[in-house]
Amino acid sequence: MTSTAIEDLLRELAPQVLGALVRRHGQFEGCEDAVQEAVLAASVQWQADGVPGNPRGWLMTVASRRLIDQMRSDHARRERESAAATAEVAPDDVPDTDDTLVLLFLCCHPALTAASQTALTLRAVGGLTTAEIARAFLVPEATMAARISRAKQRIKAAGSSFSLPDGAEREERLRVVLHVLYLIFNEGYTASSGRELDRADLAREAIRLARMVRAQLPGDGEVTGLLALMLLTHARREARTTSAGDLVPLDEQDRARWDRALIDEGMELVKASLAGPELGPYQLQAAIAATHADAVTANETNWAQVHALYLILERVAPNPMVTLNRAIALAETKGPAAGLDLLATLDDDERMAGHHRLLSVRAHLLEKSGDPAGAYEHYQRAARATASLAEQRYLESRASRVKHL
Amino acid sequence: MKFLISMHINPAVLDALTDEEKAAIGPGHGRFMDGLKESGEMIMTAALTDPSQAAVVTVRDGQPVVTDGPFLEAKEYLGGYYLIDCEDKQRAIELAAQIPDAAIEGLGVEVRQVMFSDGLLEP
Numbered sequence: 001m002t003s004t005a006i007e008d009l010l011r012e013l014a015p016q017v018l019g020a021l022v023r024r025h026g027q028f029e030g031c032e033d034a035v036q037e038a039v040l041a042a043s044v045q046w047q048a049d050g051v052p053g054n055p056r057g058w059l060m061t062v063a064s065r066r067l068i069d070q071m072r073s074d075h076a077r078r079e080r081e082s083a084a085a086t087a088e089v090a091p092d093d094v095p096d097t098d099d100t101l102v103l104l105f106l107c108c109h110p111a112l113t114a115a116s117q118t119a120l121t122l123r124a125v126g127g128l129t130t131a132e133i134a135r136a137f138l139v140p141e142a143t144m145a146a147r148i149s150r151a152k153q154r155i156k157a158a159g160s161s162f163s164l165p166d167g168a169e170r171e172e173r174l175r176v177v178l179h180v181l182y183l184i185f186n187e188g189y190t191a192s193s194g195r196e197l198d199r200a201d202l203a204r205e206a207i208r209l210a211r212m213v214r215a216q217l218p219g220d221g222e223v224t225g226l227l228a229l230m231l232l233t234h235a236r237r238e239a240r241t242t243s244a245g246d247l248v249p250l251d252e253q254d255r256a257r258w259d260r261a262l263i264d265e266g267m268e269l270v271k272a273s274l275a276g277p278e279l280g281p282y283q284l285q286a287a288i289a290a291t292h293a294d295a296v297t298a299n300e301t302n303w304a305q306v307h308a309l310y311l312i313l314e315r316v317a318p319n320p321m322v323t324l325n326r327a328i329a330l331a332e333t334k335g336p337a338a339g340l341d342l343l344a345t346l347d348d349d350e351r352m353a354g355h356h357r358l359l360s361v362r363a364h365l366l367e368k369s370g371d372p373a374g375a376y377e378h379y380q381r382a383a384r385a386t387a388s389l390a391e392q393r394y395l396e397s398r399a400s401r402v403k404h405l
Numbered sequence: 406m407k408f409l410i411s412m413h414i415n416p417a418v419l420d421a422l423t424d425e426e427k428a429a430i431g432p433g434h435g436r437f438m439d440g441l442k443e444s445g446e447m448i449m450t451a452a453l454t455d456p457s458q459a460a461v462v463t464v465r466d467g468q469p470v471v472t473d474g475p476f477l478e479a480k481e482y483l484g485g486y487y488l489i490d491c492e493d494k495q496r497a498i499e500l501a502a503q504i505p506d507a508a509i510e511g512l513g514v515e516v517r518q519v520m521f522s523d524g525l526l527e528p
Contacts, residue, residue, distance in 0.1 A: 113492045113496075114492060115490075115491070115492050116445075119445075137490070138407075138522055138523070138524065139407075139448055139490045140448060140449075142442075143442075143445050143446070143447055143448060143490065144445065145445070146442060146443060146444065146445035146447075147444070147445025147446070148445070149445075150443065150444055150445055387518050387520055388520070389520050389521045392520070
């Protein structure tokens with residue numbers, strides 16, 4: 001087996017083994033450490049000696065031993081009897097129930113910050129090592145280790161049980177899980193710091209996790225919508241930047257470079273999700289991405305449909321960013337002046353004050369309306385306001401382009 | 406999100422502090438560093454030598470020219486910084502407020518988001 005295949009296998013098995021271990025022993029904190037150690041051991045040993053016949057059983061046995069060692073040393077420290085911790089676990093003793101969802105709910109516990117939810121999810125459910133997560137976020141490994149350990153302490157303090165919550169709470173917690181997956185995906189997509197390669201891995205990892213959730217909840221429209229949104233966005237990845245790393249806007253992208261297989265899969269999912277009774281923000285965003293994917297050239301974009309979808313999105317999940325995006329669609333259907341009028345309604349919104357997206361969209365619409373001086377000023381201001389180096393370069397190039405009009 | 410919290414020192418302001426006030430600064434930073442490490446938000450921190458020890462380097466016609474002293478003659482100079490990775494700007498500001506310098510009139514604590522970073526953080 002290649003090292004990539006081993007890594008893939010480990011990532012698939014890690015949450016299953018962790019779920020089984022927590023079901024048996026409780027104490028998510030210690031079990032999570034034990035599984036991490038077992039995964040690290042496996043990645044070295046399987047590489048050298050080959051993958052064992054029952055890899056899941058192997059991980060379970062090694063993780064159980066680590067956990068028991070850890071419990072024994074804890075007991076010894078407290079000078080207490082360790083009889084309770086001596087039971088050996090049979091290698092095949094892994095139940096069939098898939099605990100991935102339960103683990104995800106736990107890692108995305110509302111008591112944690114988004115940064116901690118993200119890190120813990122990648123480790124406990126994604127099966128990534130602390131070093132890999134640290135590398136992806138470009139922080140020292142010790143920093144990431146501290147963050148994960150603090151997150152587990154918080155969960156323990158919150159007294160969470162290892163089970164799926166019921167009813168409305170379940171619904172609410174699922175939204176948090178989806179948001180965390182969305183953040184992981186975005187982190188890989190925006191690449192504002194760190195190296196491109198590691199970030200792309202994050203996007204792929206988010207897609208893999210979204211697939212896992214969908215396998216558990218195939219009837220949930222928002223889960224399907226999120227996966228579709230990720231696939232349709234990821235399909236544009238190659239066309240999104242030049243070889244020099246410069247951003248290419250949607251209307252200038254070489255659509256032949258879009259990943260057809262991902263688009264086809266995403267489109268199918270969008271259709272499936274829109275057939276359901278509910279209509280949530282991820283489904284709508286996926287439907288918008290699908291409308292763009294449907295256009296062979298930028299000129300053929302069905303902007304009226306994009307605008308209609310943004311209108312519904314604005315109603316379902318009101319947010320100034322949605323209004324901002326709707327202004328772009330409105331400008332395409334009713335002209336730049338209509339778009340600028342809509343943008344003006346955002347001027348008093350505190351959340352948007354000085355936001356680089358508001359400045360850059362305004363610059364874009366001013367350029368379209370034949371006001372190069374106004375466009376230049378707003379491109380410049382947007383370039384100063386953004387925290388992304390690639391975006392800054394793009395906005396500066398736009399500014400110098402309109403300057404010479 | 407990564408932020409650089411820079412501390413702008415004014416020696417005259419520091420000199421004017423009482424001994425007790427001066428003595429409290431070190432332990433205050435110590436507690437701040439411990440907290441950052443424990444929460445998983447610390448990337449690194451550094452304190453710099455006095456600006457009188459600085460050297461300004463320029464290259465003219467391919468030849469390096471070195472001038473002793475700081476680049477800018479000012480009352481305040483960069484004394485040190487914290488490079489952190491935290492949730493958002495609001496959290497960075499909350500953390501900056503815990504730095505002892507922030508409570509001293511005449512010293513500056515500035516928060517700026519990092520736009521790009523790279524390094525050799527893994528073995």
